Amino acid sequence: MGDNEGTDARTEGYATGRATKQSIVERAAEAFGERGFYGTSLRSIAREAGVDHSTLLHHFGNKTALLLAVIEWHDTRSLPAFDTADITPEFITDAIVSTAERNRSVPGLTQLLSILTAEAASPEHPAREPLQHRHELLTVLIAWTIGRQRTALDITDDLMTPEERAAFIVATWDGLHLYDGLHPGVLDVPGLLRGMLTEAFGLDRGAPGGS
Amino acid sequence: MGDNEGTDARTEGYATGRATKQSIVERAAEAFGERGFYGTSLRSIAREAGVDHSTLLHHFGNKTALLLAVIEWHDTRSLPAFDTADITPEFITDAIVSTAERNRSVPGLTQLLSILTAEAASPEHPAREPLQHRHELLTVLIAWTIGRQRTALDITDDLMTPEERAAFIVATWDGLHLYDGLHPGVLDVPGLLRGMLTEAFGLDRGAPGGS
DNA sequence: ACCAAGTTCCACCACATGGTGGATGTTTGT
DNA sequence: ACAAACATCCACCATGTGGTGGAACTTGGT
Numbered sequence: 001m002g003d004n005e006g007t008d009a010r011t012e013g014y015a016t017g018r019a020t021k022q023s024i025v026e027r028a029a030e031a032f033g034e035r036g037f038y039g040t041s042l043r044s045i046a047r048e049a050g051v052d053h054s055t056l057l058h059h060f061g062n063k064t065a066l067l068l069a070v071i072e073w074h075d076t077r078s079l080p081a082f083d084t085a086d087i088t089p090e091f092i093t094d095a096i097v098s099t100a101e102r103n104r105s106v107p108g109l110t111q112l113l114s115i116l117t118a119e120a121a122s123p124e125h126p127a128r129e130p131l132q133h134r135h136e137l138l139t140v141l142i143a144w145t146i147g148r149q150r151t152a153l154d155i156t157d158d159l160m161t162p163e164e165r166a167a168f169i170v171a172t173w174d175g176l177h178l179y180d181g182l183h184p185g186v187l188d189v190p191g192l193l194r195g196m197l198t199e200a201f202g203l204d205r206g207a208p209g210g211s
Numbered sequence: 212m213g214d215n216e217g218t219d220a221r222t223e224g225y226a227t228g229r230a231t232k233q234s235i236v237e238r239a240a241e242a243f244g245e246r247g248f249y250g251t252s253l254r255s256i257a258r259e260a261g262v263d264h265s266t267l268l269h270h271f272g273n274k275t276a277l278l279l280a281v282i283e284w285h286d287t288r289s290l291p292a293f294d295t296a297d298i299t300p301e302f303i304t305d306a307i308v309s310t311a312e313r314n315r316s317v318p319g320l321t322q323l324l325s326i327l328t329a330e331a332a333s334p335e336h337p338a339r340e341p342l343q344h345r346h347e348l349l350t351v352l353i354a355w356t357i358g359r360q361r362t363a364l365d366i367t368d369d370l371m372t373p374e375e376r377a378a379f380i381v382a383t384w385d386g387l388h389l390y391d392g393l394h395p396g397v398l399d400v401p402g403l404l405r406g407m408l409t410e411a412f413g414l415d416r417g418a419p420g421g422s
Numbered sequence: 423a424c425c426a427a428g429t430t431c432c433a434c435c436a437c438a439t440g441g442t443g444g445a446t447g448t449t450t451g452t
Numbered sequence: 453a454c455a456a457a458c459a460t461c462c463a464c465c466a467t468g469t470g471g472t473g474g475a476a477c478t479t480g481g482t
Contacts, residue, residue: 014449017459034333036326038250041439052461057441059459107332114329114389115247121322121392122245132393159406167390167398175386178325179378181332182343187378195370225479228429252469263431268471270429 021059024049029070033112036119037067037127064126071116071130074109078102089145089201093194096173100190107181114178135170142166146200153202165200172196232270235260240281244323247330248278248338275337282327282341285320289313300356300412304405307384311401318392325389346381353377357411364413376411383407 027048031040046053060066078099103110120128143166176189198204238259242251257264271277289310314321331339354377387400409415
């Protein structure tokens with residue numbers, strides 16, 4: 001069974017191996033999301049994935065590599081590839097809001113980033129650099145859009161530069177997720193995000209969106 | 212040496228014991244703040260406090276009790292006792308801002324709450340209830356103040372009720388701390404907090420403060 | 423000086439941890 | 453059918469874990 005599996009993608013290993021590898025990543029995301037990186041054991045992840053913990057190590061080498069694989073997987077699925085031409089304020093807003101909406105059905109994954117972000121304040125944390133990078137990417141993207149909208153719509157903001165405002169938005173974004181973990185459903189996270197971005201982008205001013 | 216130690220406070224145990232107990236709490240706060248509750252071992256805390264780990268257990272009984280002691284200690288030092296009559300918008304603003312300022316010199320402690328808050332999204336986390344309580348206390352306090360200011364200054368806000376706005380502020384507060392851990396010094400956390408509270412309380416409208 | 427209360431450390435326990443090495447079975451192209 | 457690449461598990465290791473029990477020492481009041 002299965003006669004076209006070896007050629008439909010540039011692959012590594014066999015199909016069975018890739019499947020368990022994927023399964024491990026998903027269970028690891030849940031587990032890290034519940035008890036953090038340090039608090040999660042490889043054995044517990046392996047158990048939930050239905051394999052021996054040495055099988056897990058066979059695929060990922062060590063615990064840190066597994067963490068990095070989880071983060072990468074999370075990002076590729078929550079921040080789909082985009083063209084630089086696509087970057088309109090509406091696009092970014094929708095992307096962030098719909099991510100937040102989808103996250104409601106997979107709380108563990110969201111929590112993963114919260115815990116990791118908090119843990120990664122320690123300089124030695126293996127995920128520190130990737131997470132900083134992730135934040136910077138988002139910040140630059142948002143800041144650039146804010147700057148463009150400000151010149152296009154003649155918006156002035158004496159309090160914060162676009163970069164500061166973008167960083168503030170990212171911080172608030174994480175804060176909302178954090179809060180939602182402790183008090184599920186109290187805040188309308190997607191709605192608040194939309195409101196904040198709409199205001200920052202000046203989208204409530206009868207504005208042009210794209211070029 | 213030391214002849215008036217037994218009577219200056221309602222005490223438990225001897226002075227030496229209380230001293231080491233205090234030392235343990237402080238080291239534990241740092242350690243939990245760096246690697247979370249699950250990621251920190253009692254032995255590592257004890258080592259940093261210069262005692263055997265069984266001494267630590269003698270004082271606190273178990274790991275969870277130590278965590279709770281740390282949180283309690285943190286709160287009593289960051290939220291000093293206040294009289295309900297003291298609750299003016301300016302007082303709350305100053306209290307929060309000065310806490311944020313002081314936190315800059317003790318990053319580990321701030322990080323402690325970030326990690327714990329993130330970890331406590333899991334229902335079984337021992338610190339979940341205390342942290343929820345902590346949040347609720349702050350939210351109620353802020354919401355009540357917002358509500359009072361709204362009626363006093365005739366402020367209208369169709370987007371959020373005082374409770375929602377207060378929750379949003381608390382979430383942002385935590386988010387700023389989280390962000391500051393990953394990107395130290397990028398954001399002016401105390402300044403942003405002051406700005407946010409000033410706006411929420413309508414303090415920039417030439418307003419009355421107390422009664 | 424006395425002694426109960428309290429403090430501290432040492433030795434130990436059962437168990438979990440991340441990681442290694444090798445043996446056995448499975449996939450895959452040929 | 454075959455063999456190389458791969459996948460999986462089992463047994464094992466050194467080390468770390470939270471927690472217990474008890475012996476030796478301090479402290480503080482009388």
